[in-house]
Amino acid sequence: MNDVMTQNMLVFAGLLFSAGFVGFLTRRSLILMFLSLEMMLAGVSINLIAFARHYGNFQGQVLAIMVLTIAACEAAIALALVVSLYRKKATLDIKAWDELSETLVPKEVEAPISMSTTEQVFPSLTPSGLDPLQDPVPSEFMANLKVGETIGNPVVNEKKAEVSNNA
Amino acid sequence: MWNTGLWKMSLFAQTNAESLASRVEGTWAWTMVIPIILGAAGYLLVQEGIVRHKFMLGLGLVSLAASAVFTALFLPPTLDAYIVFLFCIVATGGGVGFLTAREPVYAALGFATAVLSTCGILFMQSAMFVAAATMIVYAGATIIIFLFVLMFAQQTDLRVYDIKLTNPCLAGAIGTVMMITITYCVTHDGSFPLRKVDSSRLMSEALLPEELQSEEAKIEFSRQKLQSAETGPGIVPQTTAGLGRSLYTDYLIAVELAGTVLLVATIGAIALATKPTAEAGS
Structure with a gap:
């Protein structure tokens, strides 16, 4: 013999909890993971309220208020943590903090994926750097070159070589 | 009129005669697994379809709707049950939106929907104060703060970590197993005790002598x-x-x-x- 309404509430609370759990497992943005946690807490609150009604006293409601308080604390602390984590790496990705996990776990290779509404595809241009006709080449640029590597337009370089040979 | 009105405030007073009479046997049946699996399939289809193809998205939504219709078959035929069920549907829809939406702001809005309908359910459970407090704390403060942080992180465009989910199939399977377990534990016969007088907290007691x-x-x-x-x-x-x-x-x-x-x-x-x-x- 069960109270049907309480039963339904408990099933729904389980649904909300499972949804939050799935969200916590699948989502990768730090903020959305914390929102999933809040959703799980909402499911727990429903549970408590259902039992408060079932037993006809206020104990469940009082406990739900306590859960609410702790949820508020958790949100404040979590967001402060998210902000300070974002300051360190400028990303909300949880994968950016993979180094905190075990080192033996092999690293997952990220396949490139793109789905965007605002991203525009621009034509690719040749990378610009030094003006090939610039003479003399700045010394700090020369210092970064490997041995045997030339810079600038090859035609101009040949002409320069000819001029120096003639001289 | 007042005499009967107090106990027949059927919308709010859940301890009224009708709901006391509507207790039934524990009703665990294996058909309860069907809506759960349909819902899980709907979630997977929607979260894939939102990135890939509209057809998959539609299929997932159909699956979720079928799951809702199946669930409605298990409801007791009372007005209370259907109102609460509507709130549950909206909350579940918000939850699925939260799980699948790729734009973080939309996900936060889905979460707000879920929490607001949860407040409606709490209201139907005659927990007025908790419902109001939840509405203020979650839908007011928490959502606003989360949106602030989202704006702070400046998501002008979708990032990889918004689009890609970590292993949704495995998580969906775990969630399904969890859901089936919870449903079984809650609905099988004698899963939780009937009402009893708890005198450990005197002032909290609301039961009749x-x-x-x-x-x-x-x-x-x-x-x-x-x-x-x-x-x-x-x-x-x-x-x-x-x-x-x-x-x-x-x-x-x-x-x-x-x-x-x-x-x-x-x-x-x-x-x-x-x-x-x-x-x-x-």
């Missing part, structure tokens, strides 16, 4: 209680005044501790969120 089990006696008793407005064991757990009385008598220390925890959390949040100074870095 033993000698007032008949309907007429209940009505008379509650009418007297309401008119005299005495303290002592309450009648129905639906007055905010009773909740406050319970909070500040039986749970006074817990309330104080909760306030302390809030204060500590505030200090901690400020300490964590302030920019580290040069002195702290060295």
Whole structure:
């Protein structure tokens, strides 16, 4: 013999909890993971309220208020943590903090994926750097070159070589 | 009229005669697995379809709707049950939106939908104060703060970590197993005890004494209680005044501790969120 309404509430609370759990497992943005946690807490609150009604006293409601308080604390602390984590790496990705996990776990290779509404595809241009006709080449640029590597337009370089040979 | 009206406020007073009479046998049946699996399939289809193809998205939504219709078959035919079921549907829809939406702002809105309908459900469970407080704390404060942080992180465009989910199939399978387990544990016969008198917290009690089990006696008793407005064991757990009385008598220390925890959390949040100074870095 069960109270049907309480039963339904408990099933729904389980649904909300499972949804939050799935969200916590699948989502990768730090903020959305914390929102999933809040959703799980909402499911727990429903549970408590259902039992408060079932037993006809206020104990469940009082406990739900306590859960609410702790949820508020958790949100404040979590967001402060998210902000300070974002300051360190400028990303909300949880994968950016993979180094905190075990080192033996092999690293997952990220396949490139793109789905965007605002991203525009621009034509690719040749990378610009030094003006090939610039003479003399700045010394700090020369210092970064490997041995045997030339810079600038090859035609101009040949002409320069000819001029120096003639001289 | 007032006599009957008190106990027949069927929308809010869940302890009325109808709902007492509507207790049925524990109703676990293996067909309950069907809507759960349909819902899980719907979630997977929607979360893939939102990135890939509209057809998959539609299929997932159809699957979710079928799951809802299946669930409705298990409901008791009362108005209460259907109103609560509507709230549940909206909340589940918000939850699925939260799980699948790729734009973080839309996900936060889905979460707000889910929490607001949850507040409706709490209201239907005659927990008025908790419903209002949840509405203010979650839908007001939490969502706003989360949106602030989202804006702070400046998501002008979708990032990889918004689009890609970590292993949704495995997570969906775990969620399905969890859901089936919960449903079985909750609905099988004798899963939770019937109502009983708990006298450990005197002020929290809202049950009727033993000698007032008949309907007429209940009505008379509650009418007297309401008119005299005495303290002592309450009648129905639906007055905010009773909740406050319970909070500040039986749970006074817990309330104080909760306030302390809030204060500590505030200090901690400020300490964590302030920019580290040069002195702290060295």
